[in-house]
Every structure is written in C-alpha cells, then in structure tokens.
Amino acid sequence: MWPDYQRLMELAPAECEYPYFFQGIYNEEFAMPNTCRLRRSDTTGFTRWEQGNTPEDYNRGLFIDIFPLFYVPDSEGERAAQKELVLKLWKAIRGCEAMKLTRLHKRETNAYEQYIPSFLALCGERGIREPLLVDCSRLKQEYLLACAGTGKRCAEVGATSSKCHAPQLMWPSEWFDQMIKLPFADTTIPCPAAYEKVLEKQYGDWRTPVRSGALHEMAAVDPDRPWRDFKLSPPEP
Secondary structure: OHHHHHHHHHHHHHHOOOOEEEEOOOOOOOOOOOOEEEEEOOOEEEEHHHHHHOOOOOOOOEEEEEOOOEEEOOOHHHHHHHHHHHHHHHHHHHHHHHHHHHHOOOOOOOOOHHHHHHHHHHHHHOOOOOHHHOOHHHHHHHHHHHHHOOOOOOOEEEOOOOOOOOHHHEEEHHHHOOEEEEEEOOEEEEEEOOHHHHHHHHHOOOOOOOOOOOOOOEEEEEOOOOHHHOOOOOOOO
C-alpha cells in the first residue's frame, strides 16, 4: 500500500548499487507515474513505449515492474471524484512529458502530444507562467497521493493506471490479507496466498501465453550489452 511504496521510492535508489538501478519518480523525471522499475544497467531491455517517449539518458536496462496497490473508495461519489482527479493529473503528466521531449530534448513523440493542452490548462489554473520549468516528478507525486486516498481499510484495492478503476485492475482487499513465499529465479518472494484469483481476474487464462501489442512490447533485449552501449538498428527498407 501507499506508505510502504512511498518509503521504497525514497530509500531504494541509494540502496541499489551498480549494476542495479531503482527507477522511480524521485530519481528519474520521466519514470512511469504508476510503477517503479528495478533495472540492470549492464544489460539492455526497453519497450517500444520507452523508445519513443523517454529521453536518451533514461535508463534502459532489463527491468522488473513494481506496482503498488491503492485505496479504492467504497462510496460511488468518492470513487467518481477520485477517478476525475486521477485522470486529470495523468493527462497533465503525459502532456508535461510530451512538451519537454519535443522542446527540450528535441525528440519526436506522437503518443502523448494530444495531452499538452491538458497540461497547459492545469498550468493556467495554478498560475504557472513557465510550463517547461515544471517538475514532472511533483505532478507524479500528486497523482500517487490522489490514488492513495485516505489509506483506510476498504473493500477493494486497485493498481493505478490510465484506466483508473478498470474492473480487471481491482481486487477484494481480503485477497491480500495472507501472504506466502514462492520461488523466483534464485530466491523467494512474498505473494498473496490468493494469487491465482488475482491473476485470473486481471488476465483470465493467465497460464496460456498470448502474443499481442502492449506497453510491454519490447523494442530491444540484449542481456550481454549495457544499455548505454546499445545502438538500435534502423528498420529495413
């Protein structure tokens, strides 16, 4: 939940030594607002979304996502208010990033330019006269606080994303009350005892791999080459 996730974002960057890199909103301005990533800087592994929507100095090593669970209000009125604020901030964040990419980093990006007006509208509401000086990380912290809500026990918890309150990304809180440890690579990690229910609600038949385009579609994977040394070959004519 939010307090643990906030503490993780504050402490983990200093605790991770090379080749590991903890990528979060406090140490990477263009980090994803709804997740942190633990990356290996001596490898290459980045998505097509990252290829087109992040600056050149953005860490692009192989990664594992770390998603927090957030408060979902029980009342319909509070839930609607939370969704309105979360989506308003999400659009502003994407507009802020798109403006900085195109104007400061001289990058072409088409994914989020449509949200630049939303960002400028927020700047207008707050009396901000120089939008390019806005720290995206502060907007992302505000976004996470809106997702966290009061933090009180609620019937459902959810993973935040641009699809706020998406049914497949909300689960009964009680599914996370008991934890077990499962093997992963050469270690074990804590997981909810009801992990199969969680996966089935989000993915349906999660045991059957599905190949399809998504934010995780990889642009490049090279476990033997540091991302700073990697050059993506141009597409064949």
